[in-house]
Amino acid sequence: MLLRLENVDTYYGQIHILQDVSLEVNDGELVCLLGGNASGKSTTLKTIIGIVRPRRGAVRFDGEEVNDRPPSYRIGRGMAIVPENRRLFAPMTVKENLEMGAYLHGGGAQEDFERVYSLFPLLYERRKQLAGTLSGGEQQMAAMGRALMSRPKLLLMDEPSMGLAPILVERNFEIIKEVHESGVAILVVEQNANVSLSIADRGYVLQTGRIVLSGAASSLIKDEDLRKAYLGR
Amino acid sequence: MTLGRGQPSEGGLPAPAPEPVDAADRTRVGVDEWVAEAEQRRAAQTGLSGMVVRVWERIPAPGRLAILIGPFAIFPFITSQGNLYRYGLITIIYALLALGLNIVVGFAGLLDLGYVAFFGVGAYLYGIMASGHSGHHLQAEIAIPIVVVSTGLLGLLLGLTSWRLLGDYLAIVTLFFLQAFVIFVNNANGGLNDFSYPFVGKVDLTGGANGLDQIDPFNLFGYHITTTKGYYFFTLISLILLMTMLYFVNGSRTGRAWRALREDPLAAEVMSVPVNRLKLLAFMFGAATAGFSGTIYGAVQSGAFPGDYDVGLLITIYAIVILGGLGSIGGVVIGALVVNGAPELLRSSANARFLFYGVLVLALLVAMKPWYKPVIVLLGTIAFGFAVHGIASAVWSRGTAGHIEGGGQFGRGLEHWVLLPRHTQSIAGWAYFALIVAALVLTMLHGWQRLLALIPTLYLASFVWENKLVEQVSGATRLILLGALLVVIMNVRPSGIFGTARVEIV
Numbered sequence: 001m002l003l004r005l006e007n008v009d010t011y012y013g014q015i016h017i018l019q020d021v022s023l024e025v026n027d028g029e030l031v032c033l034l035g036g037n038a039s040g041k042s043t044t045l046k047t048i049i050g051i052v053r054p055r056r057g058a059v060r061f062d063g064e065e066v067n068d069r070p071p072s073y074r075i076g077r078g079m080a081i082v083p084e085n086r087r088l089f090a091p092m093t094v095k096e097n098l099e100m101g102a103y104l105h106g107g108g109a110q111e112d113f114e115r116v117y118s119l120f121p122l123l124y125e126r127r128k129q130l131a132g133t134l135s136g137g138e139q140q141m142a143a144m145g146r147a148l149m150s151r152p153k154l155l156l157m158d159e160p161s162m163g164l165a166p167i168l169v170e171r172n173f174e175i176i177k178e179v180h181e182s183g184v185a186i187l188v189v190e191q192n193a194n195v196s197l198s199i200a201d202r203g204y205v206l207q208t209g210r211i212v213l214s215g216a217a218s219s220l221i222k223d224e225d226l227r228k229a230y231l232g233r
Numbered sequence: 234m235t236l237g238r239g240q241p242s243e244g245g246l247p248a249p250a251p252e253p254v255d256a257a258d259r260t261r262v263g264v265d266e267w268v269a270e271a272e273q274r275r276a277a278q279t280g281l282s283g284m285v286v287r288v289w290e291r292i293p294a295p296g297r298l299a300i301l302i303g304p305f306a307i308f309p310f311i312t313s314q315g316n317l318y319r320y321g322l323i324t325i326i327y328a329l330l331a332l333g334l335n336i337v338v339g340f341a342g343l344l345d346l347g348y349v350a351f352f353g354v355g356a357y358l359y360g361i362m363a364s365g366h367s368g369h370h371l372q373a374e375i376a377i378p379i380v381v382v383s384t385g386l387l388g389l390l391l392g393l394t395s396w397r398l399l400g401d402y403l404a405i406v407t408l409f410f411l412q413a414f415v416i417f418v419n420n421a422n423g424g425l426n427d428f429s430y431p432f433v434g435k436v437d438l439t440g441g442a443n444g445l446d447q448i449d450p451f452n453l454f455g456y457h458i459t460t461t462k463g464y465y466f467f468t469l470i471s472l473i474l475l476m477t478m479l480y481f482v483n484g485s486r487t488g489r490a491w492r493a494l495r496e497d498p499l500a501a502e503v504m505s506v507p508v509n510r511l512k513l514l515a516f517m518f519g520a521a522t523a524g525f526s527g528t529i530y531g532a533v534q535s536g537a538f539p540g541d542y543d544v545g546l547l548i549t550i551y552a553i554v555i556l557g558g559l560g561s562i563g564g565v566v567i568g569a570l571v572v573n574g575a576p577e578l579l580r581s582s583a584n585a586r587f588l589f590y591g592v593l594v595l596a597l598l599v600a601m602k603p604w605y606k607p608v609i610v611l612l613g614t615i616a617f618g619f620a621v622h623g624i625a626s627a628v629w630s631r632g633t634a635g636h637i638e639g640g641g642q643f644g645r646g647l648e649h650w651v652l653l654p655r656h657t658q659s660i661a662g663w664a665y666f667a668l669i670v671a672a673l674v675l676t677m678l679h680g681w682q683r684l685l686a687l688i689p690t691l692y693l694a695s696f697v698w699e700n701k702l703v704e705q706v707s708g709a710t711r712l713i714l715l716g717a718l719l720v721v722i723m724n725v726r727p728s729g730i731f732g733t734a735r736v737e738i739v
Contacts, residue, residue, distance in 0.1 A: 049503055051499070051502065051503065071502055071503050071505060072502075072505035072506070072507060075503070075504070075505035076505065081503050083499070083500055083503060087497050087499070087500035088500075089492065089493045089496045089497060089500065089501075090496060091492070091496060092489070092492055092493065092496070096489055096492075099486070099489055100489060100490070100493050100501070100504045100506070101504055103486065103490060103504050103505050103506055104505045106486060107486045107489070146504070150504075150505070
């Protein structure tokens with residue numbers, strides 16, 4: 001068991017966001033977390049990476065409870081995140097962005113760069129370009145490359161298809177699949193149910209802060225309840 | 234789809250990537266026309282400023298440092314004592330101060346309005362340790378490290394507020410810190426209102442509003458720095474060391490993390506950057522730099538006075554950093570040169586005249602494209618002036634009777650070009666008013682109309698200059714001109730002289 005959330009409750013001030021959320025990601029698994037707007041998807045990721053702390057419940061990573069650990073500790077243990085909207089450092093070059101991803105490893109070893117560049121040759125071409133001048137699809141690659149620089153065991157992705165053209169969304173998920181096949185476990189948060197379930201092993205569906213459905217991706221994709229819970233019809 | 238690939242773009246873009254399995258397929262993703270266009274724009278960047286920037290970027294770092302510092306190194310040998318102080322020493326002290334602020338504001342992006350207080354603390358602390366006022370005379374090689382460490386620690390304390398306060402809120406708190414400092418030094422003279430300190434009772438620490446006087450000159454390992462030239466070189470060497478250090482810091486892991494923190498603290502945090510520790514580090518470095526500059530300033534002035542460390546100086550230093558380009562090391566030095574040098578130059582009317590016409594011509598050349606347009610306007614203005622002058626001398630002899638004082642060859646030439654009535658007061662006043670109206674009208678015109686209207690406007694501007702502004706050159710005009718100069722520079726380079734253009738992710 002790589003990641004395990006046990007009955008997690010997260011609050012923003014007085015507002016109860018996550019209610020009794022339990023989920024798990026095994027080694028080398030690709031899990032997707034679906035849900036509509038304001039269903040708590042991003043908050044789940046923030047709780048996992050440590051930007052917000054749960055009020056009750058436990059976050060276990062790699063067999064260790066990390067509830068009170070800051071993000072840097074969790075990243076050191078093998079988490080990495082591609083934040084929502086990518087959040088690259090716009091006035092820094094692509095290479096500097098990658099170096100930021102490997103902050104804990106002193107800015108990245110040669111092999112880290114080679115690994116990322118061979119996965120995204122385009123980033124090599126653009127490495128001296130400012131990240132803010134990249135197009136949406138390129139930024140998504142740069143953000144993934146940046147996250148992979150810290151040699152993660154678990155990659156958290158927050159809405160990777162946001163703001164991308166449909167053809168790029170598909171391409172993007174092919175890349176995610178490729179990263180997954182290289183041995184990284186991935187937890188991807190998405191609104192786009194069809195595309196993400198088509199590559200995932202398992203899926204969870206969140207609705208107003210509760211897990212309402214879970215199961216193998218192949219069964220979820222055919223599930224009538226999913227349509228009801230998620231599409232509202 | 235393949236537009237972005239294989240473009241002949243300059244700036245040494247990469248050699249082909251290590252051959253991946255399906256490179257042709259994969260590299261197409263995300264390369265769209267916008268990116269290709271953006272790259273072409275960069276490669277095609279023409280004009281004077283673009284060329285200068287490109288050449289500058291190609292020079293290796295030591296060369297750039299030498300080009301920036303070279304003139305400073307020669308300066309003491311070609312100028313007088315007074316000029317060395319006004320243009321040289323003060324500029325370098327400003328540059329040191331601005332470099333320190335650049336760490337806090339430019340690198341780490343923390344809006345610190347209390348920065349100047351550390352400059353003051355440096356001067357006062359040195360004064361307390363080595364002056365006739367306090368009665369102690371510590372060696373500078375002991376006093377300076379003490380000052381640097383204590384201002385650094387003080388910066389650390391103030392920096393703690395940045396853990397919870399951001400942006401405007403941090404600005405308010407730090408500004409209060411500066412005000413608290415000014416009020417403290419104004420009152421800590423052991424007088425009636427002063428504190429009674431533990432163990433020692435009432436002590437005259439700062440001399441109150443009269444300042445702390447008789448500060449010792451630097452006594453470094455028994456060698457006394459007494460001349461302006463001596464301080465100049467001491468400060469210049471400090472500047473070189475600081476610039477070199479900052480250059481390496483900027484390229485280091487910490488420097489990158491600071492910039493990441495400035496752009497997006499949350500993203501930096503999830504890249505495992507210790508955000509709070511880096512904020513403190515920035516505050517500490519900045520404060521220590523300011524404290525160090527303060528000891529030099531205190532020793533040079535041989536005194537520390539409360540009025541020197543107030544909001545006015547803060548604005549000047551911010552102007553330097555913004556003008557030079559936030560986060561740019563070389564830019565800050567140029568910024569200091571402009572912000573300190575320009576108003577000093579403008580004190581004499583001959584200098585001011587050259588600067589006035591120079592900036593006008595330069596602004597035209599830079600702002601108008603293509604190149605022949607400003608040339609037409611300039612030639613047109615010159616011809617227009619001679620024509621007006623010729624007509625006026627025939628029909629209104631009083632209108633050309635005035636003289637230009639101390640303009641040399643250039644001034645005598647101007648006498649044949651610009652109208653110089655004998656009694657200028659009221660007519661120049663009206664002309665000033667007309668000039669403002671003309672400038673407003675100009676903004677509403679376009680194309681050839683604007684070009685034509687520019688000619689009489691420019692002539693009117695030089696008329697107003699020669700008949701009204703030049704007389705008050707050491708007063709209000711100086712500040713008006715400085716303001717105009719800053720506006721022109723910031724218009725040409727919106728992110729500062731050496732700043733990199735802001736790129737927003739949208």
